[in-house]
Each structure stands twice: as structure tokens, then as C-alpha cells.
Amino acid sequence: METVSFKPASSFTEIAANLFQEQRKRLLSHLPFAEVYHIGSTAISGSITKGDLDVNVRVKQHEFTKAVTLLRAMYSINQPTNRTATFASLKDDSLGMDFGVQLTTIGSSEDTFLVHRDILLSYPELVEQLNILKMKFEGKLMDEYRKAKSDFFAKLEADAL
Secondary structure: OOEOOOEEHHHHHHHHHHHHHHHHHHHHHHOOOOEEEEEOHHHOOOOEEOOOEEEEEEEOHHHHHHHHHHHHHHOEEOOHHHOOOOEEEEEEOOOOOOEEEEEEEOOOOOOOHHHHHHHHHHOHHHHHHHHHHHHHOOOOEHHHHHHHHHHHHHHHHHHHO
């Protein structure tokens, strides 16, 4: 069973920025039709993080299947049970820090990563709330943490409406 541990995102700023630029270039060379964004805690000042880098690759619906095929040639599948017709998660743990790709279809119900990032960038008090939530799961099971984080963002979305 995988457990979770957190550190200040500032500990990873340089490596995350460099890896993002490197992987963004790689992604766009294979998927020139895609949008690629740095998301997750390493993109949010004041956050704590597991020490991973997450990117959101956004494509149009008619490009999704092609994007999945191309990304599977570059990275391994992550969380296959979360896969839908408009969302896929991939990863590479061999790049100096864990690297995750969240592929979404633009405008789909799963296409919320940029919204979440931008809300957190705009409201430092929400970053602090998320940090407090994360610390409650320090040393605990990853699946439990992911569920609580998902609930946090679902509430964030509901409050924004």
C-alpha cells in the first residue's frame, strides 16, 4: 500500500520548471495539436506537494483517441480505473521526479485542472485549506488522500457555481 508524504513545493521549483519545459517540448513535438499546462501543487506558490510534477494536456474530442495512442507510446498508464472517453492519466517515474500527464478533452466534465489551478493561484486562503487537508493524510494511504482531495475540489467547483 502506497502512503503519502508532503514537502513545500518551493523545494521543487527549479527541477519542476525545468522538467515541465523539457516535457512540454516533447509533448508538443508528438502532439502539436494539444495544449500543455503546468498544473498541480508545483505550479502553486505556497503549496505543499508530494514532489511530483503534473501537466494537463488538453485536446479536442476528435483528437482524444489519437492523443491517448501517442501518449501511451511515451508514458505508462496511471490509474486505469479513472479512464473515460474524455480523460486519461499517464505517468513516468524515471525523469528525476514523478511526472504525471492528465489528458482531458476540452470542455468535458473532467477538464477542470486549469480552473482548479487558477482558483488556487487567485485565493491563497484556499491553498492553505488544501495544505491543511494534505497534512491530515501525511503518512496515510494514497487512495484515502486522493479521495479527500477529490472531495475538496468537488466542493470548490460547487461553491464556484
